[in-house]
Amino acid sequence: MLSVIVRSALTKYRGLRLPSQSVVRAMSSSGGPTSPYTTLAISHPVESITHVELHRPEKLNAMNKAFWSEMVDCFNEIAGDADCRVVVVSGAGKIFTAGIDLMDMASDVLQPQGDDTARISWNLRQKIVKYQETFSVIEKCPKPVVVAVHGACIGGGVDLITACDIRLCTQDTWFQVKEVDIGLAADVGTLQRLPKVIGSRSLVNELALTARKMYADEAKSSGLVSRVFPDKEAMISGALEMAGEIAGRSPVAVQGTKINLIYARDHSVAEGLDYMATWNMSMLQTQDVMKSAQAAMEKKSPKTVAFSKL
Amino acid sequence: MLSVIVRSALTKYRGLRLPSQSVVRAMSSSGGPTSPYTTLAISHPVESITHVELHRPEKLNAMNKAFWSEMVDCFNEIAGDADCRVVVVSGAGKIFTAGIDLMDMASDVLQPQGDDTARISWNLRQKIVKYQETFSVIEKCPKPVVVAVHGACIGGGVDLITACDIRLCTQDTWFQVKEVDIGLAADVGTLQRLPKVIGSRSLVNELALTARKMYADEAKSSGLVSRVFPDKEAMISGALEMAGEIAGRSPVAVQGTKINLIYARDHSVAEGLDYMATWNMSMLQTQDVMKSAQAAMEKKSPKTVAFSKL
């Protein structure tokens, strides 16, 4: 349903610049979802990099029931895949995502089960907690996740991208915290993460309370994204290049950095430092430090070093 | 006293652009404070929107004794007023506010009572806690508060606006964390909220430690305000329009959003998500979701929906 709404919105949105289809094809392994997934296409454009593509382009990548559980399986698998060092997330088709597929989810969200209000509430809470996990797995996965957004990123899409580590977008992208338009407070991450992701609280509140669109320029100046690209093709190239930079460095260093950055967000500086010291008392014993230092002395890039898998 | 200081500062401040008087009049219900208040003018420019105007224009809206308690009464009343869905705060006269009216407050702050240092301290602490409540009520009020600042926002004014949800200003506005100039560390909210409201800690520290003025452009680029308007008239229109957007949406969604955004600021992401799930297990059972979804399917704005009062 929401996808229907968005589609009609897109019709009105004249500025939409479609990315060249070749890029989309290039990035998805087989032009469609990858077994065992029906909504995600997984590929490995380069060694050590996993590309996760939201892939229901005909539905504007609206998040249906399958999506909410496939994301968990997908990122749990990535978390345990020693061959993967970085993840790139993008969306197939016209836009990144239209957000929750209300049509498909309606029975879950709009017709909750239970003998009385308490029992309906109990069941709803379990569902919400489960849906929250869909994006929290991105954060729990120790490999950095670069998300590349194009076209539009609506509702659940904002929940998704705020759980990623690095956000990129194309010049034609708009973002929308859509939930108040549907009569609910966003409950799968946007309200918790967006204020810790961008620096202007006034803007966060405005976006969440009015559901207005934010375009690429404001997304850049507010810090939601750290880079804007002219089109999807350039962005995907940029995302892969950035992912390559990360993948080329010591996974002990990179993944320890992600874990401690997230820990620091949720703790005082003193607590973050204590945890960091306890973390690094073992991690500094990695051979990667010696290997990296050696490369540096020889004026080689760390990317020339062969690091063991983690 | 502080208002005296500021007034002389304003004399020197050549760039001050006075808003057209018609706007000020239009916004205040009766051209002055509204019973039972002596420093606040309350009006209802549009259904569901409450406009609170700081209204001691001849004193540059300096915050006298009455103000500190009237704000608490006013926002407690608003919190309980089911007819109000959004609040707009602005200042009458030349500037938003000159901050604390030291002349009127001197006996409280400068001549504290008590038989010995401990007892004076005890009494001072009770006063500070009481004054802090003056602005914390804004945050505790579940209805979003849009503050529209013009001219100047000094000292206590910054404490006030950082407790609001959305900040707007005119091009001619300057902001000043004035307290160090009076020999004290700001103690009613600025030091606690400003760093969580704007994204540059270096700037926060500079403002608080040097008491320098910050003008509209820097306020915008730093994220203190999310929009700058050419003049007060345009700003008030803009504030009302924005308030209208918010007031037109489900109050269950809007007020739940405010409450959870504030909760998220003060907690880890994991704790924020847990609270959110517990909140929404009942709130998702609102009819507003169905009504909003129905409107969306019919391509109507959520503002066309008649939501029950909250």
Added chain:
Amino acid sequence: MLSVIVRSALTKYRGLRLPSQSVVRAMSSSGGPTSPYTTLAISHPVESITHVELHRPEKLNAMNKAFWSEMVDCFNEIAGDADCRVVVVSGAGKIFTAGIDLMDMASDVLQPQGDDTARISWNLRQKIVKYQETFSVIEKCPKPVVVAVHGACIGGGVDLITACDIRLCTQDTWFQVKEVDIGLAADVGTLQRLPKVIGSRSLVNELALTARKMYADEAKSSGLVSRVFPDKEAMISGALEMAGEIAGRSPVAVQGTKINLIYARDHSVAEGLDYMATWNMSMLQTQDVMKSAQAAMEKKSPKTVAFSKL
């Protein structure tokens, strides 16, 4: 070693604009480290202002063993020096700092002692905790610290400046969170403080995970620094002027402000307010309030007031 690497990098870095040597000389008391320090030059360019200069210019101010302990002694002394009200930190020579001097530190970091992994870890943890203190002392020192960065600020340099209160830089400065290049997660402060210092989490993650350089303009727009100066001479003047503004105000107000701003960063707003009230119940009893108010009434700057030492 790292200094070697950086030096070669600088050779390639064509845009480096050297500050006039006269400024550097003017700022360091005797053209070199000040007894009892071998890596720091301490001077008092103006009453109440202490200037701490990283002073191993021939090594690009790389942080050797001596540096890590001298910083602690230096800031502990400053904390207890009633004649000092503000600190300015800068670097002698071509750049601010090349970061950790891996050559000198290698035995500590790369050849940790211990009979088994647990004991090596135990010893490493003690070292990390000790090194963290090198920058935490800046934060624990109640006097505001303004840091003026030029040329380059690499690795440990970012850990250092994020612990300062106000950050300034020259137009030719670049910043680099270097640690992942050496195979380790930054463990002396950057990962804990950088996300609380600038407003874009996407940018923080990008910098920490890719080790890319960030130049002055992005440092300014992201809020890492609050001012950019054309060259080092102008920056040092600007830093001293800003320090003078702070030093001229009540030390009770200024140092109470710093302490409470740091407390607020690590606590909820409610807890910060409670602490603030408890702090000010005594601090408001200072004569500085009366003196400052008196000056204000007489339209004098607070800088004309003679405040007692703190």
Added chain:
Amino acid sequence: MLSVIVRSALTKYRGLRLPSQSVVRAMSSSGGPTSPYTTLAISHPVESITHVELHRPEKLNAMNKAFWSEMVDCFNEIAGDADCRVVVVSGAGKIFTAGIDLMDMASDVLQPQGDDTARISWNLRQKIVKYQETFSVIEKCPKPVVVAVHGACIGGGVDLITACDIRLCTQDTWFQVKEVDIGLAADVGTLQRLPKVIGSRSLVNELALTARKMYADEAKSSGLVSRVFPDKEAMISGALEMAGEIAGRSPVAVQGTKINLIYARDHSVAEGLDYMATWNMSMLQTQDVMKSAQAAMEKKSPKTVAFSKL
């Protein structure tokens, strides 16, 4: 209703030993509630001691609507009454309290208002928060509160006494966390405070999950009460004597102790110590230290010292 249930329970409870009526009369100022209260009798058996008596003996002091708001008014007044240094709370009649008066409260709790589930929830939450305040005021009141329990302490009674500072009971007392018997999780304090008041978590869980009665001996050995008296008369004497000990000491010391003990419960040791230092930096400047030290040197009790009011 609950009082009905309890009364029938009491009929079966053979061991109930009625306190001599003279004591009850002696303690309540006029043999009944004190204006402006209808459920509380306030008296001042000794200077500096306020006695608050739950006084609906014919209803077993069941907590009706009036009670929930009168407690707030009562303790707010006590908090501001410089003549009061300690509070003793007890119950008139056969038992301390039968807990919530469901009959009187039914419209509030059992027939909540609202147009849909979300709005009913919203209203219920406001009520719960208000009822929680009824007991939290005891904790927010800086004067120590000694509660003397006899006969039975049921449901809301446990919520009440866990918010007090010192708990005493008679040998014939039983305690009951009654809420699960009525189909609800205790929501006005027991679940939050009981585990922090007694040392056995297994016992806490057993009491809260089975609603079984706990008798005086187990209340003593588990630490719920710190003293058990043979009968109500002895207990009231004991409570007054203990209150006298407290009232005779410096109110700066005593009230600072209560505030910091409660702060410590809710914070880490490091945070508690920091708050304590900030608290005492002013409070140590009281004349009470000198007066108390002087008395000690002269081998006099601190109770002989005349301390200023606080």
Added chain:
Amino acid sequence: MLSVIVRSALTKYRGLRLPSQSVVRAMSSSGGPTSPYTTLAISHPVESITHVELHRPEKLNAMNKAFWSEMVDCFNEIAGDADCRVVVVSGAGKIFTAGIDLMDMASDVLQPQGDDTARISWNLRQKIVKYQETFSVIEKCPKPVVVAVHGACIGGGVDLITACDIRLCTQDTWFQVKEVDIGLAADVGTLQRLPKVIGSRSLVNELALTARKMYADEAKSSGLVSRVFPDKEAMISGALEMAGEIAGRSPVAVQGTKINLIYARDHSVAEGLDYMATWNMSMLQTQDVMKSAQAAMEKKSPKTVAFSKL
């Protein structure tokens, strides 16, 4: 291995009083583990009560690899089983459990994999986190868990029982925090939960640092267990009776109580109250309140009420 050690210890432990075999048989459904488990026997002695029996009696219920994952599956299933309202945990055979089965776990714990220290550490951390989950599932399961301990509860056994809600034991039981004897700090829960389960920190430290045995009497007086029974038969009866009391009450009340008790342990009182209010705003709308109140008015036990499943 540890089981070997313990067995020899038991040989020396003369006081061991074997429970009658009939009880053990009665409680385990089929005299052995229940499909799909190899270490757990699951039965339903009474409607709504699930009995989980550690069932490797020939190995003294030592915790082998299968056990660590079967517990997670088992309690996840129980959490989702609407027919279960309470869980009883006990051990088959001579003792409750000898703790970790080091022989079976050796490859995991003693021979960790990885190319260097950092990678070994990384893998070990994942294992520890996984093992911690084995007992945390007990806490995350909203149904109360009563654990009935007999004979001996060693090492991992203490980790297990401190995650349960109510602890019972026989007179012949001893408890031992065994880990320091094996050269490691307990890392799956004892150090985190034991201090919050019993009231004497001195005792907790003594037990954890010396690995001395604690017998039933001290377990009772310190609050580790809330009841001691003469033998296993009596204890199982008692456990079932207590479980029956809990199972007979409203599951909305009971499970909400467990969830909020655990929340309260880990939060300040103010935060616990806030969460509680948000929880109960929906849960109070259960029909169970009406049904329970009705029963109470009719002087019936809540156990006579038919509550809907949760």
Added chain:
Amino acid sequence: MLSVIVRSALTKYRGLRLPSQSVVRAMSSSGGPTSPYTTLAISHPVESITHVELHRPEKLNAMNKAFWSEMVDCFNEIAGDADCRVVVVSGAGKIFTAGIDLMDMASDVLQPQGDDTARISWNLRQKIVKYQETFSVIEKCPKPVVVAVHGACIGGGVDLITACDIRLCTQDTWFQVKEVDIGLAADVGTLQRLPKVIGSRSLVNELALTARKMYADEAKSSGLVSRVFPDKEAMISGALEMAGEIAGRSPVAVQGTKINLIYARDHSVAEGLDYMATWNMSMLQTQDVMKSAQAAMEKKSPKTVAFSKL
């Protein structure tokens, strides 16, 4: 002064049973303070055990200026002494300690310096923070500290022992939270640690608010001490035996246990578990696990194993 008061109190205290002088002599290396200390006698009764004796017996071990700084030096040295694995603390002479030596401390505490109230407060706060450190070093020292108390433990003595890990006392000991008698709230640890050390909050409040004495039996039943001995001689033997048990076990296990127990006290269970896993990912790689396991298989005590120093 306080020592004077206490001495006269002791004169009245008839029950005082003096320990045999031979024990005291045996325990202190040279019958008096050990260079460089004037208030502490340090000895090494057994390898790996350090005995710290409060040693101003003629002043009842009252805590004078020297004591407050010597404790810090002493425990910092112990923390870094690889030959020490456990610490025993006791008092020389008639009683454990009379608490703060007000006579000697008067200039610090009673005559604080500063030009105005704020500056006096500032200086007082620094002193309090310094004095708090005197006992916090005990907690920061990773070696377990067993404290053996005899006779009396007053005021500062309670602050001291609550920072120790295990508390023992003789039958003739009384404890007194003395501070309210001197007109101040205890500010060096008692209010923060006592409630987390014993399980009855009612008792904690009673002790802190009335300054009444608590005798050995209540200290045992409340959990303040975990063992009571008939006299000092037996207690010292018991303390050494217990210390020997701890010293004989793996220092990696023992010190990791202490550190994590303290961490757990100040954090939620989830956070404690996370820290524990991060701690043990390296510490489990110690050879001590293998050595301990080997000993266990051979039925030898862990005390027979030769562990490397830590």
